[in-house]
Amino acid sequence: MNELSKPFSANIIDGLSMPQFVQLGNNLIAARFDLMKFTPAKYILDTALQDCQLRAGGHVIESSSGTFALALSILCSLYDLRLTLVTGPTSEIVRWRLENLGAVLHTVHASKNCEGGIQQARLNLLTDLHSSVPGSFWPQQYTNPLNSLSYRPVAERALVIQPKINAIVGTVGSGGSLFGIASVLKRRNPSLEVIAVDHNRSVIFGAQAKRISKMCRETFEQILAMGAGIPMGNVNFELCDEVHWVPVPKMVQKVHDLHQRTGMLVGPSSGAALAVAEWRAARDPSQNVLAILPDHGVRYVETLFNPGWLNNWNKDLIRQWGGPRDIASLEDVSEGWCRFKWGRRTYRDVARSDPAPRPAGYDP
Known part of the structure; x- marks a missing residue:
């Protein structure tokens, strides 16, 4: 059966199920989804x-x-x-x-x-x-292990395009995409570096930033597509090598930069992942980096691509946020771009070795 003879719904499903793989640099490939979930x-x-x-x-x-x-x-x-x-x-x-x-x-x-x-x-x-509602079905995306398992075909396609992937960078919401893809890639390359990207108002990795920018604080729920205020069951902490917290203004700057360079319209989560992936790719040009860009930018036309909305945050957006600052404790997560070496440890192991106070009741 050729593509045109497929049922209409099958064509829609095929088009949304697999990302487009885009070469964004000599050693940087992006898996660009229109609708990753x-x-x-x-x-x-x-x-x-x-x-x-x-x-x-x-x-x-x-x-x-x-x-x-x-x-x-x-x-x-x-x-x-x-x-x-x-x-x-x-x-x-x-x-x-x-x-x-x-x-x-x-x-x-x-x-x-x-x-x-x-x-x-x-x-x-x-x-x-x-x-x-008797008989209703709850997909439970945050804890359902099928969330992570569903990404196996995406990882297999990535390996066809680039058989040697040294690092993967992705934002974390439910945890399914980054760790689902990484678990497959790791079978091919056990030394794969897994880099998680979070919002600095999020508690997924146990951080409680005491000082964040006004833009990060006030737009968290408005443009929330990453991070969380509660634990996420599909986060595989023991696969994670390091965590980056990227401020919202940096995400927006990167989204605008990508559009200006390529015409691709993506959301803030993609901007966060791309900022970290470009930084990682530049650190070692001999290693191949895969970035996960999870969504199209159309849902943000009223915010990220609205001149009126952007003018509200002009001071944040003209600021040069630079690269990551290495931190030794989760308590040091702040308004800038922060990087913490997680080291493939369990959440409890990190908590035991880190003096930072944990969010109340947090025990993934």
């Missing part, structure tokens, strides 16, 4: 339908405001499934797309009284909704 969303729903955890015409309930929400909306529309989403504040274009695809949205706007922030508040509401 489509890969785990499809794998999780297909497995649930096959195992009868989810039946034809069934009801899916999940917490997501971003790419996983959009992926579920597309798939549930194609599969004729009902979908309820618990979201945080979303841009008008994202809300329109989700509702136009048939999703029912429950939006959580405030999180001040909930430990773990808005993400935990959303999960609390999701639990209530899931209990009230």
Whole structure:
């Protein structure tokens, strides 16, 4: 069957399931997704339908405001499934797309009284909704091991394009993409360097930045596509060599720079990953680096690509943030670009050797 004779839905699925691999430098390759979370969303729903955890015409309930929400909306529309989403504040274009695809949205706007922030508040509401709809299916993207497993074909394709990958750089949200791809690449190259990129208001790696820029603090939920206010079960700490915390202004600068150079429109998570990947590639031109760019920039037209919004943060955006500052303790994460050598240790091992106070109740 050739591409044109495939069913319409099959062409859509094929186009969203695999990234485009782009050579961005002599030793830097990017896996550029239009909608990265489509890969785990499809794998999780297909497995649930096959195992009868989810039946034809069934009801899916999940917490997501971003790419996983959009992926579920597309798939549930194609599969004729009902979908309820618990979201945080979303841009008008994202809300329109989700509702136009048939999703029912429950939006959580405030999180001040909930430990773990808005993400935990959303999960609390999701639990209530899931209990009230008998037979509903919850994909549980944050803890479902199928999330990581779904990325195996992506890693295998990357190895066809570049058989020797020395380092992989990716942002961390649920943890599925970076560690799912890295676990496959590591079988080919056990010395693969795995570099995680986080938001400096995130607690995924146990940091509690006491001083961050106003832009980082006030736009975290507005453009959240990485980092988290709660632990993420798919983060494989023992695969991680180092962690970088990249300030939002640096992400935005890199996104604009990439568009100016290539015409590619990507989101802030991609800007964060690309900043670190370019830095790593420049450190050793003999080693090949793979960067994961997780999403298209269309959902950020009201923020990252809106002159009015950008003018609000002009002082941050004209500042030169430079390269990473090496830190010895998670307590030293601050408003700049910080780098911590994780050393493939468990979270508990790092916590024992680091005097930084952990977020209350945090025990991944």
